Amino acid sequence: xxxxxxxxxxxxxxxxxxxxxxxxxxxxxxxxxxxxxxxxxxxxxxxxxxxxxxxxxxxxxxxxxxxxxxxxxxxxxxxxxxxxxxxxxxxxxxxxxxxxxxxxxxxxxxxxxxxxxxxxxxxxxxxxxxxx
Amino acid sequence: xxxxxxxxxxxxxxxxxxxxxxxxxxxxxxxxxxxxxxxxxxxxxxxxxxxxxxxxxxxxxxxxxxxxxxxxxxxxxxxxxxxxxxxxxxxxxxxxxxxxxxxxxxxxxxxxxxxxxxxxxxxxxxxxxxxxxxxxxxxxxxxxxxxxxxxxxxxxxxxxxxxxxxxxxxxxxxxxxxxxxxxxxxxxxxxxxxxxxxxxxxxxxxxxxxxxxxxxxxxxxxxxxxxxxxxxxxxxxxxxxxxxxxxxxxxxxxxxxxxxxxxxxxxxxxxxxxxxxxxxxxxxxxx
Numbered sequence: 367x368x369x370x371x372x373x374x375x376x377x378x379x380x381x382x383x384x385x386x387x388x389x390x391x392x393x394x395x396x397x398x399x400x401x402x403x404x405x406x407x408x409x410x411x412x413x414x415x416x417x418x419x420x421x422x423x424x425x426x427x428x429x430x431x432x433x434x435x436x437x438x439x440x441x442x443x444x445x446x447x448x449x450x451x452x453x454x455x456x457x458x459x460x461x462x463x464x465x466x467x468x469x470x471x472x473x474x475x476x477x478x479x480x481x482x483x484x485x486x487x488x489x490x491x492x493x494x495x496x497x498x
Numbered sequence: 499x500x501x502x503x504x505x506x507x508x509x510x511x512x513x514x515x516x517x518x519x520x521x522x523x524x525x526x527x528x529x530x531x532x533x534x535x536x537x538x539x540x541x542x543x544x545x546x547x548x549x550x551x552x553x554x555x556x557x558x559x560x561x562x563x564x565x566x567x568x569x570x571x572x573x574x575x576x577x578x579x580x581x582x583x584x585x586x587x588x589x590x591x592x593x594x595x596x597x598x599x600x601x602x603x604x605x606x607x608x609x610x611x612x613x614x615x616x617x618x619x620x621x622x623x624x625x626x627x628x629x630x631x632x633x634x635x636x637x638x639x640x641x642x643x644x645x646x647x648x649x650x651x652x653x654x655x656x657x658x659x660x661x662x663x664x665x666x667x668x669x670x671x672x673x674x675x676x677x678x679x680x681x682x683x684x685x686x687x688x689x690x691x692x693x694x695x696x697x698x699x700x701x702x703x704x705x706x707x708x709x710x711x712x713x714x715x716x717x718x719x720x721x722x723x724x725x726x727x728x729x730x731x732x733x734x735x736x737x738x739x740x741x742x743x744x745x746x747x748x749x750x751x752x753x754x755x756x757x758x759x760x761x762x763x764x765x766x767x768x769x770x771x772x773x774x775x776x777x778x779x780x781x782x783x784x785x
Contacts, residue, residue, distance in 0.1 A: 402544035411523070412530040412542045421526060450777060463773065466766050473547060474554030480547065 424462070431455055446498035457498055461491040532758035549759035559760065561735070562743040563767075569739055570718045573657045577714055578707070580658070581665025585673055586699070588666070599670075602663045614727025617656045642729060646736035649729045653737055656724060661714060668710045672703035708779040712772055719768055740764055 405413040431454050435441060441453030452460070465487040472483035532549055534542040553559050588598045608616070623629040623641045632640035642648040676698060684694050722741040725731070731738035731746070738746070744764065748757030 402546075404542050408540065410540060411527045412534060412536075412540075414530065414534070414542075414544065417526075417530045417533060420529070459773075463766070463770060467770070469547075470550065470554060470763060470766065473551045477551065478547075 427458055431458060448498055450498065452498055454495075457494045460498060461494040464490050464494070528758045528761055530758075531754045532762050533755075535755050538752070545755055549755045550763070553756055553760045553763060558743065559763075562738055562740050565736075565738065566719060566740040569653070569657075569721070570715060572654050573661070573718050574711065574714055576654070576658050577662045577665050578711060581662050581710065582669050582703070582707075584662070584666045585669035585703075586695070588670055590674055599667070602666050604663075605660050606663050608660070610723035611727050613656065613660050614724045617652060617659075617724075618728050621652050644733055646733055649733060649737050653725050653728060656728060657718065657721070660724070661717065664713065665707075665710045668706040669703050672706040673699060676702045704779070708776070711779075712775055715775065716768060716772060719771070 399415075401416045401419075402414055405415055405418060434454060441455060443451060443453050445451050450456070468483045468487050468490060469480065472480065472486075476482075531542075533544065533546060535545045536542050584602075588602075589595055605613075620626045621629045621640075621642050623633045629640060632638045639645070640648050642652040680698050681694070684698060689697075720741055721739060722745065725737055725739055726742055726745075729737045731742045741764075744757055744760055747753050747760060
């Protein structure tokens with residue numbers, strides 16, 4: 367009986383502890399901004415800052431191309447070293463497609479640290495806009 | 499420089515919005531899924547590019563990809579020449595033109611799942627017309643639910659039946675657009691049938707053939723419904739093409755991350771091959 371009263375007196379204490387943060391034990395702490403954490407947790411598209419940045423990058427590139435096209439129409443068409451007649455848009459497309467293949471090849475054949483394919487991709491992009 | 503009124507571009511806006519919602523938004527979602535892991539309940543955990551690595555190294559993916567390329571290669575190598583031959587032998591004028599055109603268009607009017615179901619029943623060994631004929635009249639052991647070879651023959655035949663018409667109609671459209679003067683000139687020069695085909699008809703059909711090959715490549719590379727209804731990917735995994743495997747991973751196993759990674763790899767392959775076809779087939783026109 368005495369034990370029971372003791373336990374009963376503990377109950378509000380336990381409730382207070384729960385609200386004070388003991389109930390969060392074992393859960394990850396909020397560390398502030400993270401590139402890889404869900405951006406809007408309840409939204410179905412599952413955005414993360416990292417993936418959002420990728421798309422912002424692509425759309426920015428397309429926006430820049432649009433501005434360039436308005437300023438200097440004609441798409442800066444030329445025949446490059448691959449024998450293809452390309453415009454600025456084609457070169458961006460070839461850059462992005464090539465980049466995805468460089469990364470896939472590296473992932474499939476070699477593996478994880480992806481700094482080398484990143485460097486190769488940047489080189490490929492420079493090559494595309496310069497020569498192709 | 500001539501000033502061009504660009505306001506007509508606003509007419510494209512509705513379709514742009516439509517495409518945004520049925521292609522771009524799902525596509526972006528797939529990209530998001532492909533770098534995360536989920537156990538449902540709309541909770542996602544970062545996984546990086548690990549799924550891509552897993553898929554690119556998985557035997558199962560390699561096998562499905564190999565089957566997919568084999569399927570697409572086989573149907574292209576059958577349908578394109580066959581379509582050209584049929585288009586060449588169709589009449590250009592008179593009563594039989596609409597008859598031929600409508601007959602050709604009929605298979606394409608049938609929905610994919612119905613085509614699958616039709617061929618399923620058609621090839622059943624005991625009650626299907628083809629299946630019964632093969633097994634009980636010709637005495638060939640033909641059972642597409644048991645033998646991988648029979649299953650492959652059936653899906654290829656089904657696709658040829660369903661889609662050769664597309665190549666035929668496109669080539670026919672190219673052929674009827676050739677003015678009679680070309681043929682008359684060829685006749686005066688005493689050109690053989692082959693020369694007429696090689697130097698008049700084929701160059702004139704090039705544009706439409708490019709479209710035909712592109713459409714047939716993309717459609718066959720993304721084919722799902724017909725083989726799914728016909729064989730369900732079986733027997734075993736022998737007709738599990740990429741899309742069937744993808745749906746198995748995404749909806750069967752509910753592995754959204756790997757499925758998303760796989761669909762992006764799939765997309766990259768389709769995009770690259772389509773781009774390559776298009777670039778190679780149109781590069782000489784520009785010059």
